[in-house]
Each structure stands twice: as C-alpha cells, then as structure tokens.
Amino acid sequence: MAIPVIDFSKLNGEEREKTLSEIAKACEEWGFFQLVNHGIPLELLNKVKKLSSECYKTEREEAFKTSNPVKLLNDLVQKNSEEKLESVDWEDVFTLLDHNQNEWPSNTCGLKETMGEYRGEVRKLASKMMEVMDENLGLPKGYIKKAFNEGMEDGEETAFFGTKVSHYPPCPHPERVNGLRAHTDAGGVVLLFQDDEYDGLQVLKDGEWIDVQPLPNAIVINTGDQIEVLSNGRYKSAWHRVLAREEGNRRSIASFYNPSYKAAIGPAVVAGEGSENKYPKFVFGDYMDVYANQKFMPKEPRFLAVKSL
Secondary structure, three states: OOOOEEEHHHHHOOOHHHHHHHHHHHHHHOOEEEEEOOOOOHHHHHHHHHHHHHHHHHHHHHHHHOOHHHHHHHHHHHOOOOOOEEEEEOOEEEEEOHHHHHHOOOOOOOHHHHHHHHHHHHHHHHHHHHHHHHHHHOOOOOHHHHHHOOOOEOOEOOOEEEEEEEEEOOOOOHHHEEEEEEEOOOOOEEEEEEOOOOOOEEEEEOOEEEEOOOOOOOEEEEEOHHHHHHOOOOOOOOOEEEEOOOOOOEEEEEEEEEOOOOOEEOOOOOOOOOOOOOOOOEEHHHHHHHHHHHOOOOOHHHHHHOOEO
16 A cells, blocks of 8 residues: 555646546545645755755754764663653754744755745645645635635735754664654645655554655645644544654655644535534634644544634
8 A cells, every 4th residue: 555646737637637536535535645747846856855965964963963862762772771762753853934044054055045945836836735625625716725824915925834854864773762753733734855765754544554655756745634624524634653764864854834823723614414513613823732732642632622713
C-alpha cells in the first residue's frame, strides 16, 4: 500500500474531472498525497535542496551534537536503560516566516533569496490546492482561503504562512528515540518538500503505519485539523510520524498555510438532513492554545476542549 501520487498538471486538461476525483478521494481516505508536475520549477527545487543541506552542514550540525536530544540519548545509553525517549524528537529545526527574516540563517550564500522565492511558489500552490478543495466540497471558489484570512484588507493576507526546515541526522540508537513523535497538524494545508533519498516519514492508515515513499521533486500534501473541521469530517487530518534512522541525514521542508489566529473556524459543509455538525465553531488562536499542550495526544478531545463560539 502506497500513498496516492497525483499529476497536478492534468487539472488543466481533458482529465480535469478524473484528477479532481483523485484529489477528493486522497483527502477523504488518506489525508496525505504526493503531487508531481505541480508547477514549482525544478531548478528552484534543486537550489533549495543544495542550500538547505549546506546550511545544516555549516550552521547547524555542530550545535545539534550538543543538543538536548543527544544529551538525553547518551545518558540513557550510559545507564544501560532499555527505555525509549518519548518527550523529545531527534530533529534539528528552524522556522522561516515573512516577519522574521532577520532571524533566518545568514551564513549560507543565497539561502535567503532562494527560500524567499520557494516560499512564494509554495504559497501559490497552497492557494490552488485550497481552490480544488473548495470545488470538491461544493464550496464557493476561495471559501477556505477567505476563512483562513479573516480580517484581510486590501488583499493583504492575514493567514499564517510558515516554513519549517528540518533535518533528521543519523542516530546511533534509532530504536530509542523518535525522529518526530506521532501527531496531526493543527492548521490548514501542509506542503512538504521531503528528502528524495532517505525515507522515515510515515502516515497512519487503517491502523497501519505506511511509508511516504521518497519521490524526487514531488510535493507531499497533507490536511490539518482545520480542514477536517471545515469539511465537517469529510476530510480527515492524518496521524503521521518520522522514524529516526541510523544512516543518512534526512531533509524535510514543510510549509504551513494556516488560519490567522483571529479566524473563526467551523463546519462549512452542511451536515445531511437529520444530522448535526460534528465540530464546534471556534477561534483558531484558542484552538492553538489547546493544541500546544495536546499535540501528541488524541485529537478528538482537542475539539471538545476548545471554547466554542
């Protein structure tokens, strides 16, 4: 069993209806799928790969060697303990936001310009994907994006758009620690440019962990909790995790198109006659307050714990 791979370019041709159907089925049955021919230039993707790896090597690697996960794992091994570390992830990460560019890594030549261009391309792809979801869910074009951008004025987006650049370095005891603990994503649409050589990302499907197979230059799409709410449960946010590996430094660049913290999110897809909405309406910032403490716990209680409108 493998997660769906969809040719996004076919939306513009004779196979549009078939492609829309494939995306709808992937959202309903998986919450995870891979896009090929998505429109982001190959040359740009190659630069992103190269510069991200350079950045880790020159600006991040030494610090990771003395990081908390490394110290905790070393302590565990020295105690000859059979325990597994369940409170940390074997991950180096930094986050790129529009308003924190002065905090972006600055010693890797060309990284800022390249990642700025890449983020622009991914943001456009996120908008296209949300429009596809609108169409498949029977919503007006632009509905999801508008819901996420509550309070938008003069075309200035208020939605949160962040890019998390992660590396999962070789781990001497991968059975003792998680690369990234199992969770669902809190927000809207996640667009992941993952390593095309090393695996490790898995998605939970029908009680079984399935590898998200490395596919060169594909963009992995996964739906977050807010898409589940907007679709009234028709689309599900999927549990996923990253395994630690003994070999290889796995790269992962995930971009999140999430609602603004002030956005009111609730079911947009009308429940069938005689049935009720499955989710409350709430302010996304309130949901994030709950998620911050319950990220790695079952998701259903989060929807009940958040203050409803």
